[in-house]
Amino acid sequence: MWKWLHPYAKNQAAYGLCGQMMPWFLWIGASLFLTGCVWGLAFAPSDYQQGDAFRIIYVHVPSALLSMGLYSGMAIMAFVGLVWQIKNAYLAMVSIAPVGAMVTVVALATGAIWGKPMWGTWWEWDARLTSELILLFLYLGVLSLYSVFDDRLKAGKVTAILVLVGSVNLPIIHYSVEWWNTLHQGATITKFAKPSMPTEMLIPLLLSLFGYGFLLASLVCYRIQTALLANDALRPWAQKILLQRAQKASVIGEGNK
Amino acid sequence: MMQAVRGIVRRECRLAFLQPGDVLQPIIFLLLVATLFPLALGPNPSMLNAVGAGVIWVSAILAILLSLDGLFKQDQEDGTLEQYMLSPQPLWLLCFTKVVVHWMLTIVPLLIVSPLVAVFFKLSWDMYWALILTLLMGTPILAFIGGIAVSLTIGLNRGGILLGLLVLPLFIPVLIFATSAIDAVVLQLSYNVQLAWIGALLMLTLAFAPQTIAYGLKVSQN
Amino acid sequence: MAFESFSDFWAMGGYGLYVWLSVGITMLGLVVLWGISVHHRHVLVKHVAKERQRRARIKAAKQKARQSIEGGSA
Numbered sequence: 001m002w003k004w005l006h007p008y009a010k011n012q013a014a015y016g017l018c019g020q021m022m023p024w025f026l027w028i029g030a031s032l033f034l035t036g037c038v039w040g041l042a043f044a045p046s047d048y049q050q051g052d053a054f055r056i057i058y059v060h061v062p063s064a065l066l067s068m069g070l071y072s073g074m075a076i077m078a079f080v081g082l083v084w085q086i087k088n089a090y091l092a093m094v095s096i097a098p099v100g101a102m103v104t105v106v107a108l109a110t111g112a113i114w115g116k117p118m119w120g121t122w123w124e125w126d127a128r129l130t131s132e133l134i135l136l137f138l139y140l141g142v143l144s145l146y147s148v149f150d151d152r153l154k155a156g157k158v159t160a161i162l163v164l165v166g167s168v169n170l171p172i173i174h175y176s177v178e179w180w181n182t183l184h185q186g187a188t189i190t191k192f193a194k195p196s197m198p199t200e201m202l203i204p205l206l207l208s209l210f211g212y213g214f215l216l217a218s219l220v221c222y223r224i225q226t227a228l229l230a231n232d233a234l235r236p237w238a239q240k241i242l243l244q245r246a247q248k249a250s251v252i253g254e255g256n257k
Numbered sequence: 258m259m260q261a262v263r264g265i266v267r268r269e270c271r272l273a274f275l276q277p278g279d280v281l282q283p284i285i286f287l288l289l290v291a292t293l294f295p296l297a298l299g300p301n302p303s304m305l306n307a308v309g310a311g312v313i314w315v316s317a318i319l320a321i322l323l324s325l326d327g328l329f330k331q332d333q334e335d336g337t338l339e340q341y342m343l344s345p346q347p348l349w350l351l352c353f354t355k356v357v358v359h360w361m362l363t364i365v366p367l368l369i370v371s372p373l374v375a376v377f378f379k380l381s382w383d384m385y386w387a388l389i390l391t392l393l394m395g396t397p398i399l400a401f402i403g404g405i406a407v408s409l410t411i412g413l414n415r416g417g418i419l420l421g422l423l424v425l426p427l428f429i430p431v432l433i434f435a436t437s438a439i440d441a442v443v444l445q446l447s448y449n450v451q452l453a454w455i456g457a458l459l460m461l462t463l464a465f466a467p468q469t470i471a472y473g474l475k476v477s478q479n
Numbered sequence: 480m481a482f483e484s485f486s487d488f489w490a491m492g493g494y495g496l497y498v499w500l501s502v503g504i505t506m507l508g509l510v511v512l513w514g515i516s517v518h519h520r521h522v523l524v525k526h527v528a529k530e531r532q533r534r535a536r537i538k539a540a541k542q543k544a545r546q547s548i549e550g551g552s553a
Contacts, residue, residue: 037502042488045481052492059505099512106508110501117497137426144422148413157476158409162423165405165469169427172458176430183437219512226520233527246528249521 012237014088015228018221025218033062033211040204047201056114058205062212063107064128067135068170070100070216074142075167078160088224090156091231093163094146095223099216101139108132127181131174138166152231261346262354269358272331279327283320284366290316291374302379309378310439313388317367318428321396322421324363325403328355329411329474338411342478348471352404356470360400367392383442391435394455401466402427408473430458 040058047054074096081089111129112122123129145162149155197205232238273280294312295305332338332355341351368389375385406423413419438451482488491498 041498041502043481046492051494053494053497055491055494055498056501059501063505063508098515102508102512106505109504113497113501113504117494134426134429137422141423141426144419145409148410148419154476158473161405161409161469161473161476165402165427168465169430172430173426176433176454180433180437215509219509219516223516223519226516226523229520230523233523233530239527239531242524242527243531245520245524249524250528 011088011228011232011235015225015237015241018225018228022218022221022225025214025221029211029214029216029218031211032207033215036204036206036208036211040201040208044201044204045198050118053114053117056110058208060107060110060114061205062209063103063110064132065209066213066216067100067104067107067132069213070096070103071135071138071163071167071170073220074100074163078163078167081156081160082164087153087156087231088228090153090160091227092220092224093160094156095227096220097139097142097146099219099223101136101143103216104132104136104139108136125181127178130181131177134173134177135170138170142166258346258350261344261351265351265354266358269355269362273362279324280362280366283324283363284370286323287316287320287367288370288373290319291377295377305378306380306443309375309380310384310388310436313371313374313378314391314432314436314439317392317396318399318425318432320367321363321399321403322424324359325400325407325424326417326420328359328404328407333411338474338478342474348474349467352408352470352474353467356400356404356467357397359404360397363400364392364396367396381442384439387439387442387448390452391438391455394452394459395431395435398431398455398458398462399424399428401462401470404470405466405473408470409477411474411477431455434458 037058041055044055046052074093077089077093077096080086081093108129111132115124115126115129116122119126142159142163146155146159149158229238229242233242291312294308298304298308329338332341342348344351371389371392372385375388380388403420403424406420406427410419410423434451434454438448438455441448441451489495
């Protein structure tokens with residue numbers, strides 16, 4: 001497997017691979033996500049307990065799940081980077097971080113908005129919301145640690161260590177917050193009252209979940225490309241691509257004048 | 258090997274006695290923060306009793322955070338850290354010793370002032386006992402996790418706030434278990450579960466943190 | 480279709496504000512992320528192009544200076 005992956009450690013090949021995957025991810029993601037949202041918002045039957053408010057699930061659950069998923073993606077990249085000393089893994093890790101932070105913000109916001117009609121308050125110290133908030137702090141820590149170093153490679157290594165420490169801690173934090181929550185508030189209204197959803201509600205949820213995932217994957221591909229270009233800005237292959245882009249941009253700019 | 262450990266312990270203790278301010282300042286800070294809360298919340302005894310455990314633990318965390326900043330600072334400035342890294346002794350052992358000594362130099366003054374804080378917040382004898390136990394078992398975890406973050410940010414001049422941003426989220430489990438242990442005393446429940454959790458976290462931290470600190474130093478120092 | 484009419488769909492059984500607010504925030508998040516990423520790429524391209532021009536200018540100036548020195552000595 002590493003023999004297959006190894007050529008892609010070469011930066012130009014990695015750039016090409018990301019460029020090939022990005023449009024596919026983008027179109028698959030956009031079509032799945034839109035289908036899932038429209039199906040979920042307009043066609044799925046409404047919940048017998050929560051009425052139509054439950055439809056927030058179709059945007060909340062994808063962002064909540066993927067905020068954790070992106071952190072584990074970062075952790076995998078950090079591990080790969082530290083163990084096999086692959087520099088591009090650090091680039092992928094820091095390309096994921098801002099995406100993960102934004103997705104966490106979206107998950108927090110939609111969770112709070114869902115809380116308003118269900119709990120009657122914008123913020124409830126609910127276990128899920130609280131762990132999501134702590135996850136956001138972890139993302140912000142990663143972002144600010146990476147930004148204080150001048151040397152990109154050193155910044156990548158140091159941040160990778162922090163990401164791994166955070167990923168070991170994350171399950172413990174999650175468990176402790178859940179435990180704290182049950183301790184302080186006897187019975188809260190659980191968002192998912194029914195253990196299993198009926199199929200006509202579940203299918204659009206899966207569609208929007210995978211669609212959102214593909215959309216974010218295409219975004220991460222694009223960001224990795226930018227990071228690769230910035231990293232290799234003085235190498236011939238990157239110079240060629242950057243020059244082409246600059247010319248295209250200036251042509252458009254002059255056309256506007 | 259043991260000689261190296263003993264050498265570090267002796268050196269750290271001597272430095273602490275030469276500059277007692279470095280050891281005492283975090284504790285004075287803790288006392289000050291603990292004084293601010295009754296002033297802000299009012300001197301109602303039952304309320305102080307209810308928030309006491311949390312306030313003391315939060316101020317202990319802040320005090321430890323303050324003291325962490327200097328964990329490797331002096332060693333880095335005078336070149337001792339490079340000597341540690343070049344020495345034939347395993348670096349993780351040296352880091353382990355440094356953090357343990359640092360922890361002891363923080364926790365001893367903290368334990369000395371703790372009765373005062375307990376009186377401030379009208380803690381009962383059992384609550385005070387639980388506080389001491391959780392502080393003894395919980396603060397080494399904080400010192401070691403903080404040590405990791407310090408090792409990562411060591412080359413930077415602006416460590417302070419960044420350090421807090423990095424470690425405070427990681428301190429949350431310890432804070433939760435420790436304060437709930439003290440709360441359990443109020444409800445006259447056993448707090449073995451909480452202590453067991455803190456103990457498990459302590460073991461986990463002891464097993465992995467020294468190597469991580471050593472690795473972080475290697476990465477951020479070259 | 481789970482709704483009788485379009486206005487029913489818009490109202491979401493009284494929860495319209497919450498549902499559409501969360502949908503809007505999700506879409507806004509995606510748009511902002513794409514915007515930031517495209518902006519980063521744009522800044523990078525501009526920066527490198529500028530750097531390139533600067534280097535070309537320095538090269539040209541050096542050449543000119545060398546020529547004038549050679550011309551003066553000859």
